[in-house]
Amino acid sequence: MRAEILSVGTELLLGQITDTNAVFLSRDLAARGIDVMHRVTVGDNMGRAVEAFRTALGRADVVVAIGGLGPTEDDITKEAASEACGVALVNDPESESTLRAFFERRGIAFHEGNLKQALKPEHGVNLKNPNGTAPGCVFDLGDRAVICLPGPPNELIPMWTDEAVPWLSARGYTPAEVLRSRTLRFVGIGESLLEPKVKDLLACRNPTVAPYAKTGEVHLRISAKAPDEKTAMDLIAGKEAQIRERAGEWLYGIDDETLEMVTVRLCIAGGLKIATAESCTGGLIASRITDVPGSSETFVEGLVSYANEAKTDLLGVPAGLIERHGAVSEDVALAMAEGARKRAGADIAVADTGIAGPGGGTPDKPVGLVWIAVSTAKGARAERNLFAGSRETVKLRASQSALALLRKTALEEF
Amino acid sequence: MRAEILSVGTELLLGQITDTNAVFLSRDLAARGIDVMHRVTVGDNMGRAVEAFRTALGRADVVVAIGGLGPTEDDITKEAASEACGVALVNDPESESTLRAFFERRGIAFHEGNLKQALKPEHGVNLKNPNGTAPGCVFDLGDRAVICLPGPPNELIPMWTDEAVPWLSARGYTPAEVLRSRTLRFVGIGESLLEPKVKDLLACRNPTVAPYAKTGEVHLRISAKAPDEKTAMDLIAGKEAQIRERAGEWLYGIDDETLEMVTVRLCIAGGLKIATAESCTGGLIASRITDVPGSSETFVEGLVSYANEAKTDLLGVPAGLIERHGAVSEDVALAMAEGARKRAGADIAVADTGIAGPGGGTPDKPVGLVWIAVSTAKGARAERNLFAGSRETVKLRASQSALALLRKTALEEF
Numbered sequence: 109m110r111a112e113i114l115s116v117g118t119e120l121l122l123g124q125i126t127d128t129n130a131v132f133l134s135r136d137l138a139a140r141g142i143d144v145m146h147r148v149t150v151g152d153n154m155g156r157a158v159e160a161f162r163t164a165l166g167r168a169d170v171v172v173a174i175g176g177l178g179p180t181e182d183d184i185t186k187e188a189a190s191e192a193c194g195v196a197l198v199n200d201p202e203s204e205s206t207l208r209a210f211f212e213r214r215g216i217a218f219h220e221g222n223l224k225q226a227l228k229p230e231h232g233v234n235l236k237n238p239n240g241t242a243p244g245c246v247f248d249l250g251d252r253a254v255i256c257l258p259g260p261p262n263e264l265i266p267m268w269t270d271e272a273v274p275w276l277s278a279r280g281y282t283p284a285e286v287l288r289s290r291t292l293r294f295v296g297i298g299e300s301l302l303e304p305k306v307k308d309l310l311a312c313r314n315p316t317v318a319p320y321a322k323t324g325e326v327h328l329r330i331s332a333k334a335p336d337e338k339t340a341m342d343l344i345a346g347k348e349a350q351i352r353e354r355a356g357e358w359l360y361g362i363d364d365e366t367l368e369m370v371t372v373r374l375c376i377a378g379g380l381k382i383a384t385a386e387s388c389t390g391g392l393i394a395s396r397i398t399d400v401p402g403s404s405e406t407f408v409e410g411l412v413s414y415a416n417e418a419k420t421d422l423l424g425v426p427a428g429l430i431e432r433h434g435a436v437s438e439d440v441a442l443a444m445a446e447g448a449r450k451r452a453g454a455d456i457a458v459a460d461t462g463i464a465g466p467g468g469g470t471p472d473k474p475v476g477l478v479w480i481a482v483s484t485a486k487g488a489r490a491e492r493n494l495f496a497g498s499r500e501t502v503k504l505r506a507s508q509s510a511l512a513l514l515r516k517t518a519l520e521e522f
Numbered sequence: 523m524r525a526e527i528l529s530v531g532t533e534l535l536l537g538q539i540t541d542t543n544a545v546f547l548s549r550d551l552a553a554r555g556i557d558v559m560h561r562v563t564v565g566d567n568m569g570r571a572v573e574a575f576r577t578a579l580g581r582a583d584v585v586v587a588i589g590g591l592g593p594t595e596d597d598i599t600k601e602a603a604s605e606a607c608g609v610a611l612v613n614d615p616e617s618e619s620t621l622r623a624f625f626e627r628r629g630i631a632f633h634e635g636n637l638k639q640a641l642k643p644e645h646g647v648n649l650k651n652p653n654g655t656a657p658g659c660v661f662d663l664g665d666r667a668v669i670c671l672p673g674p675p676n677e678l679i680p681m682w683t684d685e686a687v688p689w690l691s692a693r694g695y696t697p698a699e700v701l702r703s704r705t706l707r708f709v710g711i712g713e714s715l716l717e718p719k720v721k722d723l724l725a726c727r728n729p730t731v732a733p734y735a736k737t738g739e740v741h742l743r744i745s746a747k748a749p750d751e752k753t754a755m756d757l758i759a760g761k762e763a764q765i766r767e768r769a770g771e772w773l774y775g776i777d778d779e780t781l782e783m784v785t786v787r788l789c790i791a792g793g794l795k796i797a798t799a800e801s802c803t804g805g806l807i808a809s810r811i812t813d814v815p816g817s818s819e820t821f822v823e824g825l826v827s828y829a830n831e832a833k834t835d836l837l838g839v840p841a842g843l844i845e846r847h848g849a850v851s852e853d854v855a856l857a858m859a860e861g862a863r864k865r866a867g868a869d870i871a872v873a874d875t876g877i878a879g880p881g882g883g884t885p886d887k888p889v890g891l892v893w894i895a896v897s898t899a900k901g902a903r904a905e906r907n908l909f910a911g912s913r914e915t916v917k918l919r920a921s922q923s924a925l926a927l928l929r930k931t932a933l934e935e936f
Contacts, residue, residue, distance in 0.1 A: 399913065503809070
């Protein structure tokens with residue numbers, strides 16, 4: 109089965125919005141084992157839209173069109189599909205009464221222009237839209253189908269999942285074979301060091317293993333094709349076991365688990381109280397920790413000691429230490445972590461001090477130099493890092509290393 | 523002039539990455555007055571790539587291809603363009619020596635396979651890539667051109683701006699008419715209140731005015747077409763003056779100026795020292811302030827007092843006040859701001875306390891309730907907000923309101 113995604117909207121061609129719908133559908137179709145061979149975007153122009161539908165129908169079994177289902181003159185997708193398919197649009201009393209009821213509930217006047225939205229393909233069905241006015245629709249050509257979905261993602265996603273996919277499955281468009289994948293997330297090891305450890309696995313065909321370098325972490329995605337879900341997941345589990353054996357010590361999470369999520373969960377499970385003392389990350393570590401729902405169970409307080417006086421006053425870093433070694437130094441990082449832990453009465457504290465740039469670097473202490481320290485009742489340790497990139501990238505990489513060190517220490521010591 | 527954007531990459535069709543390059547090029551081409559009529563994505567497949575190039579050449583003057591310029595077998599873009607254009611690829615000694623030098627500088631062994639990247643169109647030029655190994659290229663067909671750019675955005679963007687655009691301009695592909703735009707950024711007023719104030723301007727044709735709702739702020743983009751830059755900018759200035767007259771009090775920045783940027787600049791100019799005391803935003807305000815280069819001149823310290831004890835210990839909020847009014851209350855917000863300002867010896871301090879969700883809400887104090895306070899030597903004031911959205915959205919909206927209040931107070935009082 110082959111699908112083609114056709115996005116309709118001049119605002120897309122002007123770059124005013126990013127087509128996240130096409131990304132969602134691409135990923136979802138791939139997961140259902142339907143190959144997407146082409147993705148096309150055209151503006152709100154009848155001639156070009158009709159031509160794009162014709163081209164797509166010439167090379168795909170299913171054409172999924174996005175956007176242009178509204179009531180205005182610019183909204184031409186359904187008419188264009190109708191012309192390209194040679195299937196008329198007819199009035200649909202059910203869609204009309206749903207539409208009228210929608211307007212009534214919101215106390216908005218119903219214009220006859222809105223009736224356009226209630227039309228349905230003569231051969232095909234309309235798809236319900238509980239989240240907006242525009243119903244979607246399917247043009248059913250027997251051996252091929254055109255599915256039209258509304259542009260707002262909060263309308264498109266449920267309509268696709270709850271209405272369009274069941275229609276496709278009932279008609280046998282979704283293949284017997286399923287594709288499943290699982291992402292393993294690594295921190296503390298770069299792509300150039302992780303890849304050689306799994307190089308032979310990257311060459312396998314089923315499951316496939318693909319590396320993705322992100323800022324401050326690396327992902328390996330395992331994807332398996334199989335006749336059924338269980339077989340696919342078993343194939344993935346086998347490959348995952350091999351990878352864990354070789355690089356398990358750097359693996360921190362699966363799929364959508366972020367580093368802050370697993371760190372917060374670990375500390376909650378261990379009954380630990382966390383404190384932070386940030387200089388170069390400027391509050392980013394605390395903000396990432398508090399992005400996690402429930403983090404108030406483990407996070408006590410965070411201190412952003414940007415000025416040297418704040419390091420001395422808030423964290424009890426001796427002024428002499430800063431004078432002797434400079435604010436960006438191993439000793440100051442260690443003193444910050446210890447000071448934060450004691451001040452907050454926390455079990456574990458992480459601290460950083462560095463030069464985020466773009467200014468402030470020296471030959472001895474260049475932009476990107478960041479000392480990260482962690483302190484527990486058992487002692488403190490610090491790591492020296494040299495990060496590349498813009499100010500925001502240095503902050504992000506430093507927060508990533510700080511969370512990784514926090515997690516590693518919590519795993520080892522508690 | 524018509525352009526078509528052709529993205530090449532199976533990872534795009536699988537939805538593994540979002541095509542931000544196509545969005546960048548769409549926006550940039552529109553700004554240069556070149557119409558993009560189609561955007562197409564194909565996988566790393568020679569047959570389909572050649573067909574896509576042929577179709578694009580049949581309807582566009584300039585085809586801009588993205589990705590697939592690497593050294594591996596999957597990288598087929600240049601070969602596909604060569605076949606579709608009927609223009610051979612030949613060795614380019616200059617690109618080869620640049621490539622060899624690049625490898626040598628990084629101490630990486632040069633493989634003969636990399637030589638593929640040094641090929642150039644027989645009719646056309648290669649485009650320099652100071653940020654990676656793959657040069658881009660232009661196939662010059664006389665009346666039409668195909669431009670191939672590398673996939674990584676940090677390589678594509680400078681190559682497009684510094685190499686490809688000058689080539690297009692020299693050959694007369696960029697139109698005599700220029701399109702210029704300017705974005706006005708508003709905070710503290712929602713789209714539904716701003717739009718009616720400028721409704722008549724939204725209907726104008728040149729310049730056009732278009733509203734964009736963002737999280738916690740609204741943008742109005744003014745775009746003008748004119749024979750030359752100065753006339754376009756004058757048209758924009760006239761429209762901007764009208765808008766400022768009606769909604770100037772909420773306008774905080776222009777184009778890429780962020781709220782944290784203008785706030786930090788304002789405080790530096792006024793010689794002010796800032797402190798923050800955050801509860802529900804968890805460090806996000808401090809992190810946004812310290813995203814701005816040079817913020818160490820004005821930002822002294824930030825306190826993230828997540829636990830009640832931290833509010834009492836760090837900020838001197840009386841425990842009795844928290845007991846009487848609850849941690850999420852006007853009185854506690856005011857006491858936090860005052861406490862932070864005095865502790866840090868700052869001129870101005872901003873504080874927040876609220877319920878970011880998803881848990882923790884009550885009928886009296888629902889999820890999204892956030893008190894924001896600001897304190898100076900002249901006094902303190904607080905604002906009650908009720909924000910909609912996820913935990914991260916509530917944090918972002920709250921940080922936005924806090925920065926807006928900080929800026930407003932600094933403008934009024936200093």
